[in-house]
Amino acid sequence: MTFSRRSFLRGAQAAAVAAFAAPFSGAAHADTSRTLRIGYQKGTPLTLLKAQRSLDKPLAARGFDIAWTEFPAGPPLLEAMNAGSIDLGYTGSPPPIFAQAAGSRIVYLAAEPAGPHNEAIIVLDGSPLKSVADLKGRTVAFARGSSSNYLIVAALEKAGLTYADIKPAFLSPADARAAFEGGKVDAWGIWDPYLAVVQQTLDVRTIADYASGIVQPYSFFLGAPDFAKAHPEVLSDVLSQVARGDAWTTSHRGDAAQLIAREIRVPQPIVERYLARSTFGLLPVNSTVLGAQQRVADTFRRANVIPRAIQVADIAHPVSFTR
Template identity: 45%
Template sequence: MRDLFNWRIQSLALTGLLTLSAWSQAAQPAPDALRIGYQKGSVSMVLAKSHQFLEKRYPDTQISWVEFPAGPQMLEALNVGSIDLGSTGDIPPIFAQAAGADLVYVGVEPAKPKAEVILVPKDSAIKTVADLKGHKVAFQKGSSSHNLLLRALQQAGLKFTDIQPVYLTPADARAAFQQNNVDAWAIWDPYYSAALLQGGVRVLKDGTSLKQTGSFYLAARPYAEKNGEFIQGVLDTFSQADALTQSHRQESITLLAKTMGLPEPVIASYLDHRPPTVIAPVNEATAVLQQQTADLFYENRLVPKKIDIRTRIWHPTSLQGAKS
């Protein structure tokens, strides 16, 4: 059965790579190396890594993978030159740009609003977001959950200063939440699904009614400018890997569970929260929404200065004529 699955995946990969757009036919040579930063919940990246799609497509490029606990740590590594490409939520690049990092947005996945939530204990007296006033809320500072929380508070008529923020990594936040050292936890999948299936929690709010831009793919500007066509090929490969969660759902669940070290029901729940999507260049509508998010964080004194998102948006040369 496993051999059959491997054959099907290899056939799918070969078919996909042969039908890629003109980027794969370009004369620009692939670079000698690509260092990719990824997170445990980066489904498309984890699947691409597990199936060695990039290694097979670019046999002359040394592909290396570095796992990070969250986006802020990943972009710190990207800024100092430890990796070349990474994927994060919407907020880490805002913090990185405000800190002076010369990173560029090379692609975006549409928002998956059901894959990020604010959790409270099942028997908590907190019934609405407005009830968070005065309470301790754990989350990773500078992460997409930071944005989820800020926008949820704004929607409920509260200010960020109305709560007691507790800045913790996902693993530390989970421990604090389970030990009742905090009252709520803003977190993304698969941590969310793991907590949900463990029991004793309740979803206070997800991102369904909030403005979220999605997940971004970022690169160091010099690397992107030198390897534009290659980057587009890499992003195409990630999109194809993500599609496996629908076309080969159970096989993908089994593989992701093994790779992430999580039970299959957790992975199944996670995939239920995030339908597969295609990575695309950052368009004007996405840029406007991301700028609004950056302005919101500045207005709440969460970043030290105003930034201009458009100065960090990179467009592949082949799409310059179609750029809106």
């Protein structure tokens, strides 16, 4: 199988733009009252459920069908949720913090651990930059409000630098890839599966990830408050299937990689690469999880990245699930 360096990211971006527009158009589902509208990103636990169609039967038994919408990153996904276009989604740690600080209507439902190498700040192999300290005065690409935004802020703080010491380039994964490869930016903060793609297709070096002594946050399943209040049993069904999918993936990573690769149209070795370094296991939104998320929010506030202090526990809406 041949694989273009740019095809995956460009395709993901184009699909996401089209998908994001659909809920606002006349082509949207005529009656969403009995439709669970799920926003997902490539390679996340929801991708496996979509590939396996494991939600179809339990939700059909409750009289619900499913509409899937793909997004290139967490911030636009939560913008769509706040706009009333999706009911459930999955993102990294920072997007809900930015959304809450902006007054968006979202709630935390459940959490997932993240692997220490599933996200990184990378440079081209020939770059003179050797450490985070070398980023001072340099241009760093990342998606604003994404999970990489936190990695960059936390890595700078650990290195004795501030957010003001770099020149941020707020770019989508596809645009960041082009700028990075073309030498228009000095470094790039990016997550899997995009990270696995670039590691497979370019000569790059990691100068920081969560194995660099940075406290790692969780990822989250998030919901629209009205839907979460009205249909907790539907969300419980989804999360229970996520928990079972996580358990299955842990012991069947090769099979899971095959399914996900087919679903997201990425070569299987790339999916195998990031699944091998991933951590699985659905978690309730408890005091430990919320405490870790509050530390992320406080880090952003110290760096003046978000406009006000927030209490993440204010939008916690834990949903029960079974394994």
